[in-house]
Amino acid sequence: MITFKDYYQNNVKLSFTKNPFSKQPKHVWVITKYKHQWLLTKHKDRGLEFPGGKVEEGEKAEDAAEREVYEETGGIISNLKYIGQYFVDGKGGEVIKNVYYAEVDQLIKQPTYFETDGPVLLDTLPEDIQESSLFSFMMKDAVLPQSLKVIKKMEANSLR
Known part of the structure; x- marks a missing residue:
């Protein structure tokens, strides 16, 4: 288990x-x-971020992950893998969030991308995400770099 403070200094x-x-x-x-x-x-207010959101009533987390990717990017997931889960003890209450890694094999143009402006493709993630005003606060704590380490190991293991 890894503990840290997020962008807003929540545990x-x-x-x-x-x-x-x-x-x-x-x-x-x-x-x-x-x-x-x-x-x-x-995201229209927060900037660049990976897709995500709330699990709707009666929905499984995996289904919510697929739905959010589709709604926010038009992406059709071909492979979804559970990475981990985190717990935020925030000023506005507690949040528990599953983190997934998904390979998307198709992007379908949407008439609306809900609260986002749609998909953005990057060849690499910049080293200075924490300092960049282009990226959402969600990209600026330890969840992303720690999850990327797990993804890198998963990808290396799948090549064996």
């Missing part, structure tokens, strides 16, 4: 075991790739 616990904080989290965040590029979305 965060991050674990890469299966559902350490809740079997039914209320939020998801999906680190996505499309044809060897990072697939992000541009």
